[in-house]
Amino acid sequence: KEKNYEQVRLGTHYQTDWESEGFVDFLDANLFGTGTEFKTHLQVGVRRQLYEAAFKTDRIFKTYLTSRLGAFLYRERWRSYSDFENFLPYRERRWGGFWSLGQQIYRLGTVSAELRAENFVYGNEAYNGQLHKLRSLSLRSVVDTRDRNPFPNRGAYNLVWLSSAS
Numbered sequence: 449k450e451k452n453y454e455q456v457r458l459g460t461h462y463q464t465d466w467e468s469e470g471f472v473d474f475l476d477a478n479l480f481g482t483g484t485e486f487k488t489h490l491q492v493g494v495r496r497q498l499y500e501a502a503f504k505t506d507r508i509f510k511t512y513l514t515s516r517l518g519a520f521l522y523r524e525r526w527r528s529y530s531d532f533e534n535f536l537p538y539r540e541r542r543w544g545g546f547w548s549l550g551q552q553i554y555r556l557g558t559v560s561a562e563l564r565a566e567n568f569v570y571g572n573e574a575y576n577g578q579l580h581k582l583r584s585l586s587l588r589s590v591v592d593t594r595d596r597n598p599f600p601n602r603g604a605y606n607l608v609w610l611s612s613a614s
Contacts, residue, residue, distance in 0.1 A: 453478035469493030496524040512552045519545040540570040557591035584613035
């Protein structure tokens with residue numbers, strides 16, 4: 449019998465900074481039998497929310513090329529303090545997308561380049577803020593020598609990157 453590739457993950461927690469939060473992940477690790485992973489992440493809380501959908505493939509056709517494509521929406525309410533009192537609640541909203549293309553290289557792990565386009569607005573209750581645009585290019589190398597996931601006995605996860613944005 450073949451392994452079931454669909455997963456649903458649920459979770460919740462409480463922190464003094466972010467208050468209560470819950471999340472739901474829907475994952476199909478073998479979309480249409482191609483080995484492509486499709487994941488949606490929904491995180492909802494009192495002070496922040498994140499909605500993200502992404503496709504990831506570790507092998508494009510029969511090459512060692514990898515790719516990731518996704519979009520997200522992030523909202524957050526944070527507090528600005530003055531004289532140890534809650535002064536003004538600020539709101540931040542971010543949305544955008546990303547695409548990365550890389551290759552698995554011996555001893556360097558997965559080397560990739562990522563293009564990211566992000567828009568954001570932040571301001572307080574009285575000021576809605578103005579639209580800011582952030583565009584970035586990142587180069588990264590991920591070397592993962594862990595023996596299993598999510599609870600490895602040995603190995604390391606190393607991530608090295610360089611980013612430039614405007």
